[in-house]
Amino acid sequence: MSKMTPEQFHGVRQRMDLIADQAAVERAFDDMAQAIEQRYADKDPLLLCVVTGGIVTAGLLLPRLDIQLRLDYVHASRYRGATSGGELHWRHRPSEAIQGEHVLVVDDIFDEGCTMAAIVDACVADGAASVQSVVLARKERAHATDYRPDIIGLTVPDRYVMGYGLDYKNYFRNAAGIYAAADEDV
Numbered sequence: 355m356s357k358m359t360p361e362q363f364h365g366v367r368q369r370m371d372l373i374a375d376q377a378a379v380e381r382a383f384d385d386m387a388q389a390i391e392q393r394y395a396d397k398d399p400l401l402l403c404v405v406t407g408g409i410v411t412a413g414l415l416l417p418r419l420d421i422q423l424r425l426d427y428v429h430a431s432r433y434r435g436a437t438s439g440g441e442l443h444w445r446h447r448p449s450e451a452i453q454g455e456h457v458l459v460v461d462d463i464f465d466e467g468c469t470m471a472a473i474v475d476a477c478v479a480d481g482a483a484s485v486q487s488v489v490l491a492r493k494e495r496a497h498a499t500d501y502r503p504d505i506i507g508l509t510v511p512d513r514y515v516m517g518y519g520l521d522y523k524n525y526f527r528n529a530a531g532i533y534a535a536a537d538e539d540v
């Protein structure tokens with residue numbers, strides 16, 4: 355995994371713009387959790403966290419959900435430390451565990467939409483009883499697929515964003531807010 359020097363890291367941090375502060379993001383999580391509880395109260399869903407970016411979204415949703423549920427993960431990525439997407443690489447696809455389940459796919463962002471559309475298609479192909487999705491953020495842009503997430507926390511501008519699980523060159527996933535990288539850093 356590539357590294358940034360402290361000088362590069364602090365430069366990016368100084369130039370980035372705040373898009374949604376911690377309070378706004380936490381409110382979005384409350385709303386997302388409420389929507390999930392309404393849809394899944396009696397369904398014993400299997401939440402499927404999309405690793406790596408979806409870890410923070412799943413981790414902040416779970417303690418807010420007072421319903422019967424289980425957790426599993428898929429590992430599929432397109433960006434791999436870059437700021438533009440490529441081909442989808444599967445590293446973990448729990449096909450057998452998905453059969454007959456009400457699956458809720460959990461990710462940090464719906465950008466071009468290719469990742470979520472491919473994961474939802476894979477869950478359907480693997481025999482899920484139903485498949486819905488939740489994302490912390492949807493990018494305000496044209497998407498490369500007709501698929502849309504069922505539950506969306508926030509809409510963010512069409513800029514490269516980071517924080518709350520979203521990375522910039524493998525960093526800033528731990529930022530306690532959502533920030534956009536400066537044009538010169540993208």
Ligand SMILES: O=P(O)(O)OC[C@H]1O[C@H](OP(=O)(O)OP(=O)(O)O)[C@H](O)[C@@H]1O
Pocket residue numbers: 404405406407408430431432433434435439461462463464465466467468469470521
């Ligand atoms: O809508 P799309 O344009 O397909 O992009 C969205 C995907 O890109 C990011 O993952 P990435 O491939 O960067 O892997 P990561 O989870 O390790 O960050 C993000 O976590 C989503 O899974």
